Amino acid sequence: MAEAAAVGAHEHHHGPQGILKYIWSTDHKIIAMQYLFTGMFMAVIGGFMAYVFRMQLAFPGLPVPGYGVVSPGEYNALVTNHGTIMIFWVAMPVLIAAFGNFLIPLMIGADDMVFPRINRLSYQVFLISAILILVSLFVEGGGFGGAWTAYPPLSSVSDYNLTKLGSSIWLVAVALEFVAFLLGGINFIVTLMNARAPGMKAYDIPVVVWMIVIASILFMLSVGPLIAGAVMLLFDQTLGTGFYDPTRGGDPILWQHLFWFFGHPEVYVVLLPALGITAEIITTFSRKKLFGYKIVIFTAVATGVLSFFVWAHHQFIAGIDPRMANIFTVTTLLISVPIAELCFVYIATLYGGSIRLTTPMLWALAFIGEFLIGGVTGIFLGASGADIYFHDTYFVLAHFHYTFFPIAIIGTFAAFTYWFPKMFGKMMNDTLGKIHFWGTIIPFNFIFIPLFVLGLGGQHRRIYNYQNFPELAEMQPLRVLATGALIVMLVFQFVFFWNMFKSWRSGEKAGKNPWKANTLEWTTDSPPPHGNWPADDMPKVYRGPYEYSVPGRDDDYWPQNIPG
Amino acid sequence: MIERMVLQASSYAASVDGLILLITVLVGFWFLMAEGVFFWLIFKFREKPGRKAMYITGEKKSHKKWISIPHGLVLVCDVFIIIGAVKVWYNVKQHLPEPDYEVRVIGQQWAWVFQTPGPDGVLDTDDDIQTVDKLHVETDKTYHFKLESRDVIHSFSVPVFRLKQDAVPGRSITGWFHPTRTGTYDIQCAEICGIGHGVMAGQIVVHDAPEYASWVSDNAAAQ
Numbered sequence: 001m002a003e004a005a006a007v008g009a010h011e012h013h014h015g016p017q018g019i020l021k022y023i024w025s026t027d028h029k030i031i032a033m034q035y036l037f038t039g040m041f042m043a044v045i046g047g048f049m050a051y052v053f054r055m056q057l058a059f060p061g062l063p064v065p066g067y068g069v070v071s072p073g074e075y076n077a078l079v080t081n082h083g084t085i086m087i088f089w090v091a092m093p094v095l096i097a098a099f100g101n102f103l104i105p106l107m108i109g110a111d112d113m114v115f116p117r118i119n120r121l122s123y124q125v126f127l128i129s130a131i132l133i134l135v136s137l138f139v140e141g142g143g144f145g146g147a148w149t150a151y152p153p154l155s156s157v158s159d160y161n162l163t164k165l166g167s168s169i170w171l172v173a174v175a176l177e178f179v180a181f182l183l184g185g186i187n188f189i190v191t192l193m194n195a196r197a198p199g200m201k202a203y204d205i206p207v208v209v210w211m212i213v214i215a216s217i218l219f220m221l222s223v224g225p226l227i228a229g230a231v232m233l234l235f236d237q238t239l240g241t242g243f244y245d246p247t248r249g250g251d252p253i254l255w256q257h258l259f260w261f262f263g264h265p266e267v268y269v270v271l272l273p274a275l276g277i278t279a280e281i282i283t284t285f286s287r288k289k290l291f292g293y294k295i296v297i298f299t300a301v302a303t304g305v306l307s308f309f310v311w312a313h314h315q316f317i318a319g320i321d322p323r324m325a326n327i328f329t330v331t332t333l334l335i336s337v338p339i340a341e342l343c344f345v346y347i348a349t350l351y352g353g354s355i356r357l358t359t360p361m362l363w364a365l366a367f368i369g370e371f372l373i374g375g376v377t378g379i380f381l382g383a384s385g386a387d388i389y390f391h392d393t394y395f396v397l398a399h400f401h402y403t404f405f406p407i408a409i410i411g412t413f414a415a416f417t418y419w420f421p422k423m424f425g426k427m428m429n430d431t432l433g434k435i436h437f438w439g440t441i442i443p444f445n446f447i448f449i450p451l452f453v454l455g456l457g458g459q460h461r462r463i464y465n466y467q468n469f470p471e472l473a474e475m476q477p478l479r480v481l482a483t484g485a486l487i488v489m490l491v492f493q494f495v496f497f498w499n500m501f502k503s504w505r506s507g508e509k510a511g512k513n514p515w516k517a518n519t520l521e522w523t524t525d526s527p528p529p530h531g532n533w534p535a536d537d538m539p540k541v542y543r544g545p546y547e548y549s550v551p552g553r554d555d556d557y558w559p560q561n562i563p564g
Numbered sequence: 565m566i567e568r569m570v571l572q573a574s575s576y577a578a579s580v581d582g583l584i585l586l587i588t589v590l591v592g593f594w595f596l597m598a599e600g601v602f603f604w605l606i607f608k609f610r611e612k613p614g615r616k617a618m619y620i621t622g623e624k625k626s627h628k629k630w631i632s633i634p635h636g637l638v639l640v641c642d643v644f645i646i647i648g649a650v651k652v653w654y655n656v657k658q659h660l661p662e663p664d665y666e667v668r669v670i671g672q673q674w675a676w677v678f679q680t681p682g683p684d685g686v687l688d689t690d691d692d693i694q695t696v697d698k699l700h701v702e703t704d705k706t707y708h709f710k711l712e713s714r715d716v717i718h719s720f721s722v723p724v725f726r727l728k729q730d731a732v733p734g735r736s737i738t739g740w741f742h743p744t745r746t747g748t749y750d751i752q753c754a755e756i757c758g759i760g761h762g763v764m765a766g767q768i769v770v771h772d773a774p775e776y777a778s779w780v781s782d783n784a785a786a787q
Contacts, residue, residue, distance in 0.1 A: 073759040147756045153733060154716040160673065160758055246734020252717060253732065286609065291622035292631060317719070319732040322657040326650050333642040333649075340638045343598060344631050345622070350605040352618030357610070365606065372598055376591040383645050385583045385652025389566070389726045392719060392754040457569045458723030460754045464762040471570070471723065471750045549617040556616060 026116035027530060032102035033423075034123050036416075038130055039094035042085050043409075045134070047490055049082040053464075058476075058483035060465040073162065075464035076145025081137060083148035084170070087266070088177045089130055091408035095273040096219075097126070097181070099415050100188050100212040102423065106521035107206045109197025109539040109561075111531040114190045118183050126180035129173045136169035144170035147462060149259060152244035152252050156236035168237050175230045178223050185216035197520065197561075199541035203293060204560065206519050206545040210297055211276030215269045218304045222265040229258030256318055260311035267403065268307045272300055274367065274411030275342060281364035281418050282346060284517045286353025287556045289546040291345050299345075303338040310335055316387045325384040332382030339375055343368060354549070354556075358515075359433030363414035366441050367406045374402030377452070395455025398448045405444060413440070413496070420500075421514045425526040426507030432499040439492030446485035450478040516557045519545050523561050573749060573770065574725035575742035576656050581726070583652045590641045656726075660740050663708040667699065671711075671718030671731040674760025676751060682784045693783045697766040699751065702776035703743045711737045719754035722768055728754055743770040 022030060048066075055062075056070040063069045070078070101119065105112055113119045137143035144167040146155040155171075158164035192205070192213045232243040233255065242248030244255050283290050290296065312320060312328040346368050355361070377399040380386050390396060413436075420428050459472050466472045466479070513522040520539050524532055533539060539561040547558040565588060566581045609617075620627060666687040668679035678699040682691025687710075693700075701707060711720055713731035721728040722741070729739050751766030771779060 071759075072762055076756065076759060076761070145756075145759065151717050151755070154756070154758060157716075160716050162759060246732075251734070287617040289619060289621055291620065292628065293621075294623065295628070295631065316653075317657075317728050318717075318730045319735060319737050322653070325653055325657070329649050329653070330646055333646050336642060337635060337639055340594070341631060341635050344634055347598065347602050347605065348622065348630055350602070350609060352620055353605075353609045354611045354615060354617040355606055355609050357606075365602075369599065369602060372595060372602075376595045379591050379645060380584065380587050383583065383587060383649035385580060385649040385656065386587060388653070388656055388728055389580050389584070389723070391728055392721070456566055458750075458752075460721060460752045462756045462761060468763050468765045469750050469752065549619050551619050 024120070026112070026120045028101045028105050028113045028116070028119060029423075029528065031119050031123050032098045032100075035093045035101060035126070036098035038127065039090050039098060042089040042093075042130060046082050046085040046090055047493070049078045049085070050486060051490060053078045053082070054483040054486050056464060057466070058480045060467060070464065072464045073142055073145055076147075076462065077137065077143035077163070077166070079462055080145050080147050081133070081143055081170075084174065085133065086404070086408065087148065087270070088174060089133065091270045091404065092177075092181060093126060094412050095270055095277075095408065095415075096188075096212055096215060097122070097184050099208070099273065099277065099419075100184070100216070102419065103206075103521065104188055104191055104209055104212065105195070106422075106524070106528060106532055107209050107519050107545075108192060108195060108200060109520045109533070109541065110191065110195035111533070111535070111538070113187050114195055115187050119187050122180045122183035122187070125176055125183065129176035129180060132169055132173035132176065136166050136173060139165040139169060141166055149263070150233070150255075151259075152233060152236065152255050155255075156233055156244050158237070164237075168234065171230055171234050171237070175227060175234075178227055178230075181219060182223065185220050188213050188216045189220075197539050197541045200560075203297075204541055204544050206276075207279040207290065207293070207296055208273065208276030211272040211279075211300060214300050214304055215272040218265045218272075218307065219269045222262045222269075222308065225258045226262035229255055253315070253319060256315050257311070260314045261308070263314065264311045265304070265307045267400075268303055270407050271403070272304070274407040275300070275346075277411050277415045277418075278346065278364045278367050279349075280517075280519065281360050281414055282349055283546045283548060284418075284515050285358055285361035285364075286350055286355045287548045288349055288353040289548055291348040291351075293544065293546065296342065296345055299338045299341050303335060303342075306331065306335045306338065310382075313382050313384075313387070316384050317391050329382060329384045333379065336375070336379060336382070343372060343375065359428065359430055359437060360414050360418035362434065362437050363410055363417060366437070367410045367414060370402060370410060370441075370444070371406040374399060374404075374406065377402060389458075390455065392461050393455040394451045394459045394461060397461055398451040398455055401448050401451075405448075409440070413437075418515070419521075420503070421510035422521055422526050422528070424504050424507075425510050426503050427510050427514060428503040428507060429499050432495055432502075436492055436495040436499060439495060440489055443485040443489035443492070447482045447489065450482045450485075454478050513559075516555075518547060518557050518559050520560055523559060571724045571745065571747075571749075572726075573743060573745040573747065574722075574727065575744055576652075577724070577726040577744075579652050579655060583648045586648050587645055590645060594638065594641070657739070660708065660738065661706050661742075663740065664705040665702070666708045666710065667701070668710045668712065669699070669720055669731070670714060671720065671753065671757070671764075672714040673716065673758050674753075674764040676720075676753075676764070676766040680780075683780055691784055693780070695783075697751075699766065699768045700776065700779050701743055701768065701770055703746050703770050703772055706740060706742045708738055708740050711739065716757050717755050718757050718764070719752075721752040721754040722749060723752065724749045725768075730755055743768075746770045746772050746775075 052067045055064040141163045235241040242250045244250045309331045313332045316325045510526045541560045549556045670677040678695045680693045681687045711731045713733045718731040753764035
């Protein structure tokens with residue numbers, strides 16, 4: 001156990017009190033809550049944006065209730081910021097920062113993060129970035145509308161994008177968000193390496209902790225080039241340099257390489273934590289050991305390494321050397337192998353189980369079932385010859401929503417419903433939880449399957465009114481269907497918020513270990529006190545995290561901290 | 565599959581569609597297998613009173629084969645897809661057949677400008693015909709297009725041809741197509757290019773030979 005963690009624990013017993021406790025705390029659990037609720041707030045904004053632009057697509061030109069008429073410039077700003085917010089201010093803060101902060105110390109038996117004050121700084125930088133991205137929507141000229149990929153020269157020259165202020169603030173906000181996650185990532189990695197409970201060896205670490213740490217490493221290795229690229233883009237915007245300006249020796253394609261060199265590993269940065277969450281839930285509720293623990297860890301590492309060599313599949317038709325497409329087709333299709341393997345492992349874990357379909361289990365299973373669709377449709381896009389047709393169509397859009405929605409939304413609901421008893425000491429209402437589950441999953445498929453069909457029909461992206469394209473105009477019923485399903489799904493989210501508040505105030509008391517799970521966070525009180533365990537009674541680890549239904553034992557679980 | 569929704573109007577459209585069909589069959593098989601096994605296991609191993617779960621580590625060889633065999637088979641399918649993808653890619657993007665005509669396609673905020681050869685049939689001569697948002701071509705001829713941009717990145721996309729190529733400022737990118745079917749089809753800009761991106765709609769008019777000849781002579785005379 002590192003001294004640093006002990007010093008950190010000592011510090012917050014004398015830390016700020018009252019309301020200050022919540023905004024100036026270094027406790028990993030409070031910081032996790034800050035990230036979680038900021039992320040949820042941003043998700044509501046991102047969801048509202050989706051509602052506005054889907055309404056515009058279904059009923060072009062009509063005023064959208066709650067918003068008004070959508071102009072082409074506003075439409076571009078809405079789709080751009082929907083994407084940016086959902087990835088950088090929802091998926092990352094919730095999956096990595098919130099659950100990473102909450103789970104890592106609790107699951108490895110530490111009293112806090114190794115660097116509690118860096119942790120606090122990480123959230124504060126993140127909060128500033130979140131405020132900035134929201135401010136950028138309301139400045140003169142409106143929010144940035146050059147897509148979340150921000151390809152120059154559209155993003156670099158204000159005469160082209162017409163949002164001089166909006167695009168610069170957008171860029172600064174994204175860069176600050178990266179700073180926040182670099183700070184957080186360092187903390188996660190060092191904490192796992194140095195603050196594990198006595199007896200916890202590498203293969204006794206719960207998969208979700210592994211996954212969050214591997215994701216943090218991927219993020220740290222990939223984000224550097226993009227930060228350099230973002231600084232150059234900011235200079236192009238504000239100082240008039242020409243890094244991406246071909247008339248002055250620059251090259252617009254340079255940005256695309258820097259962006260996607262980060263952007264593709266980023267997919268796995270958010271995927272791995274969601275896979276980790278799923279592993280915890282599936283093992284708990286099928287009362288089974290994870291099938292091939294080591295396979296999962298090594299496959300995740302292999303995926304991470306491969307993910308650095310696939311980026312140009314986003315650029316097949318961008319004007320890169322056509323021979324390069326062949327290499328990236330090979331690497332991209334190869335990455336399907338470890339991902340398929342992970343899916344097989346999770347499915348194999350179900351074999352021979354005793355499966356209890358609780359709300360968190362439903363979410364975890366839905367993650368696998370839906371992510372498979374996202375996975376297989378990726379093959380169409382990784383195959384260069386087929387991508388000529390599919391590039392920048394709604395097929396791409398539907399594909400990555402079938403990956404990101406399971407990751408960021410289904411994964412989050414799985415984790416939230418599973419660890420809610422630990423976070424708040426109360427059980428969530430299972431009936432309301434299941435209503436919310438079906439009310440989200442069924443409309444989700446009705447949103448994006450029509451969008452696959454539109455993509456097959458050749459519908460290209462980021463168009464505010466398809467009536468301008470005769471071949472596409474007649475597919476309007478599919479657009480209306482997708483929008484209708486979105487509204488149904490959004491309405492069902494009220495059930496979730498209602499359930500959250502009601503269970504928080506008056507839910508049944510949870511006890512230490514309501515799911516009869518093995519990992520260390522279930523051995524302390526719900527919610528855990530400062531320092532997580534009494535300082536003289538920190539947990540020790542005697543076995544791996546998934547020893548369920550071990551033959552010869554009466555109990556079908558065997559917590560990691562029980563000797564024998 | 566796709567041809568039911570979008571016509572095939574170029575020489576390589578069918579090969580792109582064939583590749584998409586190949587991928588659909590291969591990944592469709594794996595998808596249905598995986599989902600089938602997945603739902604079957606959820607049903608078969610649902611909680612029943614008195615039944616305890618099995619203890620399977622998945623680390624033994626006899627267990628691992630349930631993962632490693634499908635793993636190997638997925639890899640084999642990947643190889644087939646890679647071969648198909650590279651073949652189609654080579655024919656559409658890497659290999660340029662000898663052209664009958666050359667045209668210049670210029671993207672700008674927010675219109676397509678086309679420069680077509682005049683009666684002499686050669687691009688970049690005095691009798692070139694310039695059009696906006698309408699590209700006139702002759703069927704059954706091989707075209708090279710020189711794709712340029714005056715401002716931001718655009719993408720020249722003709723769904724019925726299965727053709728897409730980004731236009732990058734500062735570069736002239738050469739590609740090819742060979743129309744096989746007369747008619748008027750959409751040209752899209754497939755890369756976001758500013759507030760007018762949604763109205764950057766062009767059309768390609770594929771004429772038969774006599775019709776094209778009279779279009780050229782009419783427009784050459786007008787210039």
